[in-house]
Amino acid sequence: MAEELSLLGMWASPFSCRVKIALKLKGVVQYKYIEEDLFNKSPLLLKYNPINEKVPVLVHHGNPLLESLVILEYIDETWQGYPIFPKEPYERAVARFWAMFIDDKLLPAIRRACWGEEKGREKAVEEVTELLQLLEKELKEKEKRFFGGETIGLVDIVADVLSLWLRSFEEGSGVELMTREKFPKLSKWSHEFVSTSAVKENLPPKDELTVFLKNLFGS
Structure with missing residues (x-):
């Protein structure tokens, strides 16, 4: 359900775009997208990513994931179907x-x-x-x-x-x-x-x- 999955991103970020593309390829379309202003960071972003205060942040069942490469691997392992990573x-x-x-x-x-x-x-x-x-x-x-x-x-x-x-x-x-x-x-x-x-x-x-x-x- 959408409330179980949220993406904190920024429209001009290629790193945020990566996550959107991966979710789309997996057929995951029901999620909440939250646009962030990186010059005026939201309390939600600071809560979920106090380490570097950057996007993207993928929040799944309340658990935040940081860094686009880490998020892409998580998406590939969590949702079946379209393979993002090679099998071998x-x-x-x-x-x-x-x-x-x-x-x-x-x-x-x-x-x-x-x-x-x-x-x-x-x-x-x-x-x-x-x-x-x-x-x-x-x-x-x-x-x-x-x-x-x-x-x-x-x-x-x-x-x-x-x-x-x-x-x-x-x-x-x-x-x-x-x-x-x-x-x-x-x-x-x-x-x-x-x-x-x-x-x-x-x-x-x-x-x-x-x-x-x-x-x-x-x-």
Whole structure:
């Protein structure tokens, strides 16, 4: 029931979007969504996540779960049906590696390239290019539509930052990072990913996102 499951999120957060996509893929549509203002955090958010006071927070039967990667694994183990993680232990480990690669290496580099200190931007752009080339290679070797194969999996969901968010980062900062010429596989993947109903239904408006990110990071 909806009252047994709540999601505290924020419309412009790719991390919150990941959880929405995962729930949609699992067919979980009855839950309460609570929009958070991260500049004026609610008592509920501070109660459930006093450690870092961030979204997303998934609350199931009164028990809060923090961090999007942890939440995605919990969702996959709790609800049957659509598999988010690979079944084989090795493949699961590989998927976790790429998910952490995106969060720990790629996303910070993208932020530095777009809105970091001026003197370090050129180096950051080079770093992003190198990291994107690794993902391009991974897709090319798989010869599949998605990182998860023929269907969206963990790495695809975590890579949501390379779809709408990366485009908004580029437009807001004027820095071009992922062109179709340099990254044909990633560009095709991005188009297929955002065209999937479970993803498309949970993405924020692009123009509003671009303005929000520019105001947040560009000031």
